[in-house]
Amino acid sequence: MILPGFPDAAPLEGLIGGVLIGLAAALMLLGAGRIAGVSGIAARAFGLAQSSLPRGAAFAFLIGLPLGAALVGALGEGGASAFVAPLPLALAGLLVGIGTRLGSGCTSGHGVCGMSRLSQRSLVAVATFMATGFATVAVMNALGIEVLP
Amino acid sequence: MSREPIIALVSGTIFGAGLAIGGMTDPARVRGFLDLFGAWDPTLAFVMGGAVLVMALAWAVQRRMAHPLFAAGFSLPDRRDITPRLVGGAALFGVGWGIAGLCPGPGFAALAIAPIPALIFLAAMLAGMLIVRLLEGE
Known part of the structure; x- marks a missing residue:
């Protein structure tokens, strides 16, 4: 389709x-x-x-x-x-590990389980990580930082 | 013996299959979704939409259940407070998600597709979790 x-x-x-x-x-x-x-x-x-x-x-x-x-x-x-190169991959993993502990969840817990329950904490978390995710890719593209092969 | 590990294994397997079919084990596709101001790929929105729709029905069923089918009681988060920790943590997670196009679920699922990149990502993720634990002195 x-x-x-x-x-x-x-x-x-x-x-x-x-x-x-x-x-x-x-x-x-x-x-x-x-x-x-x-x-x-x-x-x-x-x-x-x-x-x-x-x-x-x-x-x-x-x-x-x-x-x-x-x-x-x-x-x-x-x-x-296609996976990003080892160095940005490790940096990203570190941020994901720290961020998900501090933020009490990720795309599955907050995104799938929390949003469907209309949890306010999850709605705020999803809006936040979507915003910084969009911003991260936009900034990397603007600076010409290519991480994918 | 508790049936919890069996439920968890079946759930994890269906979850991993869903991630792979939906293209979420391909970081290029996830970064395509996050490239809102470029060549935007809306596939992830369909994945999230399908999952949230099914789970919304599950929550409606859950509210009518006294206890889960195979466990004594529900163990669900009940916090409602919006804290700087929640927002800051989610913000950091989003940056990592944007750089790699991977979050924890696809990171584990990718072990079956590209074990070396998946291991690098997961090792760093667990190190990040350990850092939080050590700093908080739990």
């Missing part, structure tokens, strides 16, 4: 992927009574945050993420991907 005006967009794949992510988060909520927030689950798995979530369950969730991506790859779905 092609979106008029956006030849590179994949709206149908995006919607299907999004519905799957929503179902996964719904399973955590209705099955286990928990938020599928990846940064919090990662911090819990590696002993970097207090949580009532058992560490085994935290690791099980994290192992599932590449497992699901591998299954999609094995079925021949999910296209190519």
Whole structure:
């Protein structure tokens, strides 16, 4: 499916992927009574945050993420991907780690789980990280900083 | 034995599949979405829209449940205060997200696609989380 005006967009794949992510988060909520927030689950798995979530369950969730991506790859779905160079990648990882701990969540916890619940903290967090995300790419482009191959 | 690890594994697997199908394991696509003033790629908005729609229904169901299907009770965040820490943290996260086109979920999912870049990103992310923990002296 092609979106008029956006030849590179994949709206149908995006919607299907999004519905799957929503179902996964719904399973955590209705099955286990928990938020599928990846940064919090990662911090819990590696002993970097207090949580009532058992560490085994935290690791099980994290192992599932590449497992699901591998299954999609094995079925021949999910296209190519390009990753930024090691140095900006490490800097970005550091900022993501610090930011998600201070900000109590990321795109999954605040974005998927919090926004759908109309949590005010999540709405503020999403508006903030979207704004700085847009600004970061705009500034990098304006300065001619290319990080993708 | 608790059924929580099994639920978590199934949820994580569906989550990872959704990220891959939606193109979120491709940093170029995520940065395309964040390139609002350039060659904007709206795909991420469809991913987020689909996920939020399903979860909005799940929250409506949750409000009618006394307890989760396979656990004794709900363990959900209940804070409502908007703090400088929340806003500052989200701001820093957004900068990192913009630089790499990766957030934590796709970072883990990418282990199946490009293990070396994913490991670099995840190691740095965990180091960042450790820094916060050490500075706060928890």
